[in-house]
Amino acid sequence: MIDQEEDEGQEKKNTLNLESLPTDVLLCIFKFCELELLGRISQVCKRFYWIINEDYVWIERAKNILVTNQISEHIRNRSLTTLSLKEKCRIYYNWKNGKYKENIYLRQREKYMPKLVLEKGILWISRGSSILAYKRDKDYCLSRRPIVVLEGQREDVCHFVKCGNVIISGERYGALVGWSANTGKKTFELKNGHSSDVNSVDNVGCLIISGSRDETVKVWNISDPSTCEESFSIDIGDRVCSVALSPNADVFCCGSAGLHNISPLHIFDSASGISVVNLDYSFRNGAGILDVHWETPQTLLSCGYDTLIRLWDIRIGRCVSLWEDPYDSAIYSLASDNHNTFLSGLSQHGRIQLWDKRKKDSIQTYFSKTRWSSPVYGMVFDPSHLFAALDQSLNVFDFSGRGNMSKNLFSVPHTIIQVI
Structure with a gap:
């Protein structure tokens, strides 16, 4: 019985799981994952969460995306914030x-x-x-x-x-x-x-x-x-x-x-x-x-x-x-x-x-x-x-996916500056 437990313990030590891989290897693997899968992986553990938040995972994905790229100056000038690479990909997915x-x-x-x-x-x-x-x-x-x-x-x-x-x-x-x-x-x-x-x-x-x-x-x-x-x-x-x-x-x-x-x-x-x-x-x-x-x-x-x-x-x-x-x-x-x-x-x-x-x-x-x-x-x-x-x-x-915007319908407002 003791020998069997020792064999099982040795087998676990010899088994290579995803979490045991070096960070560089994980970064290469995550580059090939779909956006939804990356979201699920980031919930597995703190280590995966911080790795997936690294820009390296998102650089290639963010290069050719639409809408959220913020490449042109007139889009940057009308944006409330400058988005991170991960946020650009997430919002474009929406x-x-x-x-x-x-x-x-x-x-x-x-x-x-x-x-x-x-x-x-x-x-x-x-x-x-x-x-x-x-x-x-x-x-x-x-x-x-x-x-x-x-x-x-x-x-x-x-x-x-x-x-x-x-x-x-x-x-x-x-x-x-x-x-x-x-x-x-x-x-x-x-x-x-x-x-x-x-x-x-x-x-x-x-x-x-x-x-x-x-x-x-x-x-x-x-x-x-x-x-x-x-x-x-x-x-x-x-x-x-x-x-x-x-x-x-x-x-x-x-x-x-x-x-x-x-x-x-x-x-x-x-x-x-x-x-x-x-x-x-x-x-x-x-x-x-x-x-x-x-x-x-x-x-x-x-x-x-x-x-x-x-x-x-x-x-x-x-x-x-x-x-x-x-x-x-x-x-x-x-x-x-x-x-x-x-x-x-x-x-x-x-x-x-x-x-x-x-x-x-x-x-x-x-x-x-x-x-x-x-x-x-x-x-x-x-x-x-x-x-x-x-x-x-x-x-x-x-498309931000954050919070709820006001759903109240606007009536005709009172004027703050009125010129007649």
Whole structure:
């Protein structure tokens, strides 16, 4: 009996188990494990937990992930925190597999066409004739009341953009208004900037571009905060839906409705208004461009009624990549991390698609909670949250997997800064 126990004890000593392996060997093994398996292994013992938390395990995994990579500067500037390599992989797993908590804010009966701007710790949203700013706290919750309210517009805000401390809004029936984001005061107001709705505006430095339903694009110059002067106007000959300045502001693109046999995408010089690129573009009548986004000074994304997302290289004047919506819907909005990730907001059911530029098919689909089918009029994201502006609500997708966001529906808030 004693000999048998001694044999069993010797056998256990000679058996090599996983926990007995050197740390370097374990690191090599863990590199080949799936994310879910690593989570389970980290719960086995303290040693495994600390090894799996080492960056070495996550370096290769984090190199090519979408959404959470924080490679581009404009994504880092809007992120509340800099994520560790493990957190990047964990949160991306939630994006990829559609694991999130959805909360609904600013629900109302009236239907609007809201737009969004996201900064570090602040979310700006247009809502009817107002522009509101909500603060995001360390728990990723939005404040119950806005910290800034810009009111006093005569008509609904069709589009707005924030550059530094300046907010430029384009209204229905042609007005163009400038605001100070810090004080909430108007800096200028051009009541007759255009003769019809200002569908899109963009601003870089002292340069403003506005595009209107009146078929014109206008370039404005802000010589000082209170003065905005028109530099020149371009007659497109077609309803203008979207405009965007390149990152270095030397050129700008204009997306139009694609009617009257006029190309729906144009590239102009910002200083002279001369067309600088003839894009190789075969289009169907009415296949207008609803949104454009510059990736680099030489490349941009476009989307619209033809259900396609195109990546253009203006150096050769051609589309270099093409993606088609899997459900054949018009694409109203785009959001990108200027690396490998972009999202498309569709025309029905509050649907959003996640895309990888390196792949042909979309990665994941997200359906917003909405009483009626609504387009996604505006969309912004950071590594842990996606904000979607629908016609009757602001829907927030929380992929962080930490805590619970407030589920209270926001009513019309009291103003903190009100300008009339």
